[in-house]
Amino acid sequence: MPALPLDELQLTERDPKTGKLRTLPALHPEIKADRSFVLYKPPPAIRDPSLVEEFLERAKFIADDLNWLLALPHDKFWCQVIFDESLQKCLDSYLRSAPRKFDVLWDCHPEVQELQKCLHRSVFLTFLRMSTHKESKDHFITPSVFGKIIYNNFLFDIPKILDLCVLFGKGNGLLLQKMIGNIFTQQPSYFSDLDETLPTILQVFNNILHKCGLQCEGASAEPQKLEEKVSVTAGNMPLQELKDIVLYLCDTCTTLWAFLDVFPLACQTFQKHEFCYRLASFYELAIPELESAIKKRHYEDNSVFADLWRRISHSRKKMIEVFHILVNQVCLQPILESSCENIQPFIEEFLQIFTSVLQERRFLRDYDELFPVEDDVSLLQQASSALDETRTAYILQAVESAWEGVDRKKGQAIKAPA
Amino acid sequence: MALPRLTGALRSFSNVTKHEDYSEELADLTTKRSKLHAQLLKSDLTWKKIIKFVDDNLDKKEYQTVNGDLKTILQAAKQIVGAENGQEAIESGAVFLFKTFHGKECVGHDETKVIKQMFGPFPSSSATAACSATSRIASHFTEEQLTALIQLAEEQNGDNRVLFGKNIVFSFDMHDLDHSEELPVNGETDVQKSISLDY
Known part of the structure; x- marks a missing residue:
């Protein structure tokens, strides 16, 4: 029998509260694990031991949690991604604040650099999985539903897509082309x-x-008061x-x-x-x-x-x-x-x-x-x-x-x- | 201070993103630590199971020696976790120490980090005592026996599952500033701007 798409799949399980059998859609908030992802903060600009320590603790939590997420089976991964707001915020915080190579050079501790690299890879793989509606012959989502899921839940939005390109485009351009191409194909609202x-x-x-x-073009047409004369250049x-x-x-x-x-x-x-x-x-x-x-x-x-x-x-x-x-x-x-x-x-x-x-x-x-x-x-x-x-x-x-x-x-x- | 970014402006001024409120996340590290403690309590590998494992696999004489070491680990856990957190938390802390130190000869950098991440700052002497005691206990068992015991905890954590993208070749290369050593000092535009008054 051909496998059903995840969005049509129903699971029968025992209700943890009543002990009775119940049927749930495979994509359901109750299936989400209680994980509490933390926000990403960029490495400290200086080698202050306490700042380094805080960065390492935070980054280790995220790296462990993302590895856990990437190891989840298809259905559980999508429940987590859709219904766990802390995960969405964590990923967004990484895209916002992850250091770009062209940013001001920071003197990073080797341990910080190593963990940052692990995180960088895990974040990319998470977005890669999130942009894939067909993971295997048996694990897939109906393309139109996939388009709605990523759009309605803001899993991807224009600033995130731009961040992904600037952070990962150099070395992973081909994969990124496929990812973003698929996002725009399945959900034309991104255009x-x-x-x-x-x-x-x-x-x-x-x-x-x-x-x-x-x-500049479109500048205010209102007359300017004389004392407000712009002098900063x-x-x-x-x-x-x-x-x-x-x-x-x-x-x-x-x-x-x-x-x-x-x-x-x-x-x-x-x-x-x-x-x-x-x-x-x-x-x-x-x-x-x-x-x-x-x-x-x-x-x-x-x-x-x-x-x-x-x-x-x-x-x-x-x-x-x-x-x-x-x-x-x-x-x-x-x-x-x-x-x-x-x-x-x-x-x-x-x-x-x-x-x-x-x-x-x-x-x-x-x-x-x-x-x-x-x-x-x-x-x-x-x-x-x-x-x-x-x-x-x-x-x-x-x-x-x-x-x-x-x-x-x-x-x-x-x-x-x- | 956050660096000025195009995508920062788009997040703030366009209508195409979810406007997130990050203020409540200030205490996210504390929440995360308590969540980890709660997870630890739910672990399939319990202190009682460790005691039973020792009891089942050793003769009476050996057990008496090992029993002292088990008490040492429990005592170290009490100091690291804090007596005020109750017996259940102390026992799960002892399991955590046993799991962390089995197969280790001393308290290394990684072990220190893992314990600190779970419990915050801790007395190093307690960790050293727990490490030595675990090492002595482990010497009574084969590697297979210990692996089977530890697996009880790992199965629940999903450590054996296959990671998505495990085989994907990932590049760490990132866009950098282009090299532009040959840039002229922009003299030509100044020449053009000069106005001649020679009529």
Whole structure:
């Protein structure tokens, strides 16, 4: 007899209170074990013995509990995952606060590092199991029900998915692609959630501009009182504030890039919000201002300058790569894959994206350095004989003019990825 | 202080996440410890079973020697668990010590950690006494006999089950900052910004 999906399975067991036999759905809160998962806290920034000890105790509890969870049979695992709020909070706390490799370097005790590694693996395996609706021939959940379970119980949400990509995407990209692909396939509402999240992502860019004293799109139209004249700029703000902004920018760019790298199908949703244009205009405003502020400041410790410079350069590269992933996914890939009759809308999209960013000269120059626009235009020329040559010539001319007065060799700021 | 993160902003300002209240979790470590104590009391391996095991497997003369060691472990458990927690807690503590120290020659770093995690700070002399006593008791039995006894506790804890993803190759590699030694000091933009007054 074929096995039933977990969501249709009924269990007969003895009621611990009355002693009578009863039938319960296999997914039922009473089956959940009373475990009490603790919250994750990141390793201490310094080797303070009491802080190290607290970290170790907490992390050991979580590692043991996750190993216990991963060893549970399929039905018990899902009961725990769905009905144990402490487990959900524990996993969320890990994603929120687990140190990223690009965070500020901490001097970690070897024992802390070892336990952190164990935890890192167990958390990933837990999310992997949570994103798998078919574990074996006999252990599976109906795909549509699986979609509802993960969505309605917030087992995955957009911030969690972004965190997963930035934490695990480098070494476990293929598995993560399958996991996130399956989540979005079984529950398309995640696309709507992503769509709803985009304005907040754009707001993050606006907030950075605002903190740097730069005018941003959608800024308040209310007249400003004279005495409220904004005087804080990236150049004169306290160093700590500048550091925070650069860290925030670095995290934002890396996280977005890591997500799109793992899940390029999200690009359409990003571009619905004119993300390419918004990103380029943010780049044009923020990068020169922040670079200038970092360079002009006097540092007591030169390593602070080097660190800030490295972060801003990294952020630049990630922004350009995000733009490229978007252009590639939204326009170039469909052109390469489609037959000749269907490519016109994608060519139009390409021309529109580049036309919209032509005024962002610094961005255009940096993008062209890493991903020559001429190569893409040449691809379009090969793909379509009916290409509007006037528009492509206009774009190429604007790219060329963005380089005017700048030595191309000197402008080789960032190397193209392998 | 928490580092500024994109996903932090999304959790705070978007409507796509469950807004969790973490304030009640401040005492989660205390709750966890008491839960572990409760679990210990429910263990299938009890102090009485250990005594019966010794009684069943040793002759009278040997038993008398071992009995002193059993008392030592119980006394150590009393000091580590705290007499105020009652006989049941002390006995389950003694089982825990026996389980922790069987097959160990001395109180190592790992054992200290495990006991501390379960009971909090404890007198090291009690742990040393319990360890020596366990070692002496264990010397009267074969490894198979002891394994069978300890298994009573482990089966309940599910230690023998297969972990999901055991065979998955996991990489610890993480996204890092890109190298950018060749970055220019951004001179070119300054040149462009200069305004000529030479009409």
